[in-house]
Amino acid sequence: MTTAIGQPLERVDGRAKVTGSARYSTEIPATGMAHACLVGAQVAAGRVTAVDASDAWEEPGVLAVLTHENLPRIAAQPPLVPSLFGGPAPGETFFPMQDDTVHYGGQAVALVVADTHERAQHAAALLRVEYEESEPLTTIEQGRDQAYEPEAIFGGFLPGHSARGDIEAGLEKADTVVECTYTFAANNHNPLETSGTTAMWDGDELLLHDATQGVNATQLTVAALLGIPLSKIRVLGHYVGGSFGCKAMIWHHPALAALAAREVGRPVKLALTRAQMFTSCGHREEQEQHITLGATDDGRLTALRHHKLSPTSHFDDWAEPSLNSAAQMYACPNYEGAYRLFRANTMTPTFMRGPGDSTGLFALECAMDELAERTGLDPIELRLRNFADSDPVSGNPWSSNGLKECYERGAARFGWYERDPEPRSRREGNWLIGTGMAAAGYPAPPPGTPQRARARIYADGSVVVQAATPEFGTGVATVMAQVAADALGVPVERCRFEKGDTDFPGIAAAVGSAGAGMISAAVHTAATALRDQLVREAVADSGSPLHGADPADVAVRDGVMTVSSPGAPSEAYADLLQRNHRPDAEASGTWNPPGLDTPYGMLTFGAQFAEVAVDPELGMVRVRRMTGAFAPGRVLNTRTVRSQLTGGMLWGLGQALLEANHMEPRTGRWAAGSLGDYLIAVNADAPDVEVELVEVEDRVVNPLGVKGVGEIGQVGANAAIANAVHHATGRRIRKMPITIEDII
Numbered sequence: 001m002t003t004a005i006g007q008p009l010e011r012v013d014g015r016a017k018v019t020g021s022a023r024y025s026t027e028i029p030a031t032g033m034a035h036a037c038l039v040g041a042q043v044a045a046g047r048v049t050a051v052d053a054s055d056a057w058e059e060p061g062v063l064a065v066l067t068h069e070n071l072p073r074i075a076a077q078p079p080l081v082p083s084l085f086g087g088p089a090p091g092e093t094f095f096p097m098q099d100d101t102v103h104y105g106g107q108a109v110a111l112v113v114a115d116t117h118e119r120a121q122h123a124a125a126l127l128r129v130e131y132e133e134s135e136p137l138t139t140i141e142q143g144r145d146q147a148y149e150p151e152a153i154f155g156g157f158l159p160g161h162s163a164r165g166d167i168e169a170g171l172e173k174a175d176t177v178v179e180c181t182y183t184f185a186a187n188n189h190n191p192l193e194t195s196g197t198t199a200m201w202d203g204d205e206l207l208l209h210d211a212t213q214g215v216n217a218t219q220l221t222v223a224a225l226l227g228i229p230l231s232k233i234r235v236l237g238h239y240v241g242g243s244f245g246c247k248a249m250i251w252h253h254p255a256l257a258a259l260a261a262r263e264v265g266r267p268v269k270l271a272l273t274r275a276q277m278f279t280s281c282g283h284r285e286e287q288e289q290h291i292t293l294g295a296t297d298d299g300r301l302t303a304l305r306h307h308k309l310s311p312t313s314h315f316d317d318w319a320e321p322s323l324n325s326a327a328q329m330y331a332c333p334n335y336e337g338a339y340r341l342f343r344a345n346t347m348t349p350t351f352m353r354g355p356g357d358s359t360g361l362f363a364l365e366c367a368m369d370e371l372a373e374r375t376g377l378d379p380i381e382l383r384l385r386n387f388a389d390s391d392p393v394s395g396n397p398w399s400s401n402g403l404k405e406c407y408e409r410g411a412a413r414f415g416w417y418e419r420d421p422e423p424r425s426r427r428e429g430n431w432l433i434g435t436g437m438a439a440a441g442y443p444a445p446p447p448g449t450p451q452r453a454r455a456r457i458y459a460d461g462s463v464v465v466q467a468a469t470p471e472f473g474t475g476v477a478t479v480m481a482q483v484a485a486d487a488l489g490v491p492v493e494r495c496r497f498e499k500g501d502t503d504f505p506g507i508a509a510a511v512g513s514a515g516a517g518m519i520s521a522a523v524h525t526a527a528t529a530l531r532d533q534l535v536r537e538a539v540a541d542s543g544s545p546l547h548g549a550d551p552a553d554v555a556v557r558d559g560v561m562t563v564s565s566p567g568a569p570s571e572a573y574a575d576l577l578q579r580n581h582r583p584d585a586e587a588s589g590t591w592n593p594p595g596l597d598t599p600y601g602m603l604t605f606g607a608q609f610a611e612v613a614v615d616p617e618l619g620m621v622r623v624r625r626m627t628g629a630f631a632p633g634r635v636l637n638t639r640t641v642r643s644q645l646t647g648g649m650l651w652g653l654g655q656a657l658l659e660a661n662h663m664e665p666r667t668g669r670w671a672a673g674s675l676g677d678y679l680i681a682v683n684a685d686a687p688d689v690e691v692e693l694v695e696v697e698d699r700v701v702n703p704l705g706v707k708g709v710g711e712i713g714q715v716g717a718n719a720a721i722a723n724a725v726h727h728a729t730g731r732r733i734r735k736m737p738i739t740i741e742d743i744i
């Protein structure tokens, strides 16, 4: 039987998005709309000594100038907890304009509200803010000596230090030791839609339209900050123009928009500018990772040591979790991993696509490539010799794996074995050609809280399913209709998925590639409950042809319930409802995710391959083609899944060759603050990208076995490129991004 799940359906909202009829959160019209502009600190450390707003107030239409002197105080600062866990999730445990302190450059020091956007912008430019400046500390070079070992990172969810076996004994046993330091430039968030919120009060009730990965996360966070009950705040977020982690945690602007709207008694729109995206919604931190691999002559790992050093803010111990999948990838008995942090004049870093694992596995997979060269083994053969049959961290079996198939099918599709392993062995004119590969892994974490959805069928047979998740570009609206269609046994054209409203059943923020798994679990549970309810009603109904049948013998297809017995009596859902004069039927579903102590290793696997051409005289690196093979569990829609994986791989290309920001050490400000100088991969950089899907069955992660595709496409792509650059040139470049200066 053909299922809706897996079909490459086009996005139901594609047309609305490309024609501009999709309304984003700061495009919502309202009578009397006022416009707010954030003003960011011009120094990176110190305090605000004076704000002269006299010129700003001269500007017609100005409604408010809010600073630390008059912005209402927040009610409470909730702790920093990753938004996946379903609670308040502030981006950092610091709220601006509560006093005169400046902790980082660009930190909000004022908010100007006016009747038009242009007037607000102009007035903001007229504001004179004076500072007492102290010396900023922002870079690893400056902060290295002050590093400490945090007990925990990531909102307290991950230990600062972890170990298994005996690392020293493992190194003793090694015939070969590879020891490398990798450096990573900071990365900034630049989705198409900048972050923004529209806030409207009606009496004591607040309505927010927010660009967020979780409307519930916005609701919970703003409610805590403002001290108002959840019942008084509704958050809508129907369309979101890309997120990739910057809208996973809830930054200051939604609460600031709400405070400003209350202050001026009008709806207020607050959109971050492109420049403010560099200072107002987190970033991937600058980092340094140190890897030590010990191995026997036949390539078996005896020891893996993985240390990371990175700056964090003055208030939170945050590092992107780079020691997760890198610790689980190989069957190495002796392991030690540690984070080191230092306090810097920076905001708290945050999630960015492939959070942690894309940098952690860059380091590990480049070091593995060096080990392959040392031991004379093909890189895939080396990895197969260290294949982990069970999760090396917990010793538990994998919930599903598929890594060997990824190596095999990725290598076949890419033509991996056609290479001469000798570096600098292939040349085309000025171009040195090389190929490289890397393994990929990303955790398939269940969310921490129950996930809910609601399914309704009307008497005409059409179905509406609702859940409070926004659509931030992943295709969730399309895919969840497919999930509901199969669970109910109705054609997908009859199913509509409604989303992006806290009045709908709650879903945690879609973060860490967990979105498709948890939302599909809730939708599947709700739609199955509705199906079971209708079947039970039919068999109990003396007027139904199904009367008296065993519900277990009933199958539903095209909206028709049919008993698998002689004569095959059947009745359509619609007929059952109409006969009983019922306009509709409805059921809710709650999925209780497996606990964090579930006795399985849950990791999504993949293998990445890249071919590069390097002009050693001009320092140019061109990626010619990429192949990625991934085993993301059940594939809900091959089109949206391929699109996510392809996008992730191209992001990996950008990370390997383009994306970088650096702090100017004297001023403590970002060197790049626009898309003119912060480079991202564009179409001209994009090579042929092939995606190979390896479907594996997973009965643990969630009812449909969906492990997620948001991040895995990006993980390892950077390392495959760096390894290909080595193969082309014979040079190891242990940093990201690889730039012209590294090549010439």
Ligand code: MOS
Residues within 6 Å of the ligand: 213, 243, 244, 245, 246, 248, 351, 352, 353, 354, 355, 510, 511, 512, 513, 710
């Ligand atoms: Mo994803 S970077 O965890 O939003």
